[in-house]
Amino acid sequence: MTTLFIADLHLDPLRPEIQARFSGFLQREARQARALYILGDLFEVWVGDDAPLPEYRPGMRALRELADSGVPVYFMHGNRDFLIGQRFARECGVQLLPDPSVINLYGEPTALLHGDSLCTDDREYQRFRYWVRKPWLQDLLLRLPASLRWRIGRSIRARSQQRTRNKPMQIMDVNPEAVVARFHELGVRRMIHGHTHRPDRHKVELGGNATAERIVLGDWFEQGSVLRVDENHCELASFQD
Ligand SMILES: [Mn+2]
Numbered sequence: 001m002t003t004l005f006i007a008d009l010h011l012d013p014l015r016p017e018i019q020a021r022f023s024g025f026l027q028r029e030a031r032q033a034r035a036l037y038i039l040g041d042l043f044e045v046w047v048g049d050d051a052p053l054p055e056y057r058p059g060m061r062a063l064r065e066l067a068d069s070g071v072p073v074y075f076m077h078g079n080r081d082f083l084i085g086q087r088f089a090r091e092c093g094v095q096l097l098p099d100p101s102v103i104n105l106y107g108e109p110t111a112l113l114h115g116d117s118l119c120t121d122d123r124e125y126q127r128f129r130y131w132v133r134k135p136w137l138q139d140l141l142l143r144l145p146a147s148l149r150w151r152i153g154r155s156i157r158a159r160s161q162q163r164t165r166n167k168p169m170q171i172m173d174v175n176p177e178a179v180v181a182r183f184h185e186l187g188v189r190r191m192i193h194g195h196t197h198r199p200d201r202h203k204v205e206l207g208g209n210a211t212a213e214r215i216v217l218g219d220w221f222e223q224g225s226v227l228r229v230d231e232n233h234c235e236l237a238s239f240q241d
Pocket of ligand 1: 008040041079080116195196
């Protein structure tokens with residue numbers, strides 16, 4: 001049986017076609033899977049488990065149905081939906097995974113990350129990440145009225161879109177030294193992440209004669225993107241509905 005990895009769907013009321021693609025994926029391919037891992041940025045904006053947009057509900061229901069059908073579903077925070085918490089996990093039947101996590105994937109220790117922690121050249125973003133990942137700051141945010149949180153969430157998104165447009169592509173990608181350091185730190189030879197929206201499989205030199213593989217999942221803006229892994233195969237694929 002196949003284990004599936006997806007990331008960066010960026011579900012948003014403005015893009016109903018992604019919602020449809022996601023529901024179809026959960027109702028068909030994912031039903032046959034051994035497990036599904038969602039490596040962050042499932043939602044474009046998430047301001048707290050008490051205040052999902054009504055448009056997010058069908059996706060949440062489809063996740064719950066998948067989990068109820070017996071497929072384990074794991075969720076890791078992205079930089080957009082880092083405020084997802086235990087209530088969401090309970091409601092959708094998913095298990096929250098810390099970033100990074102190392103899993104045993106058919107005998108191969110494999111690191112899972114959202115990927116933003118590897119983009120160390122983007123100092124401005126790393127400062128932002130440092131603060132918003134603080135539990136005390138998140139608690140504080142979650143105590144604000146939901147309407148205010150939505151205002152903050154939307155303005156952060158608008159600012160980040162504006163900054164992203166002005167940044168060189170290189171700065172937005174992973175830093176090669178940060179990648180090698182993370183491989184050593186986690187003691188693995190395979191890493192799977194999303195975030196950069198540059199689906200690819202990279203061979204990484206770890207020094208000595210050691211090599212590793214870094215697999216980058218794609219976003220779902222124009223198509224679905226999924227990594228399928230079983231005992232013998234590892235396939236990074238995109239699909240239309
Ligand atoms: Mn991201």
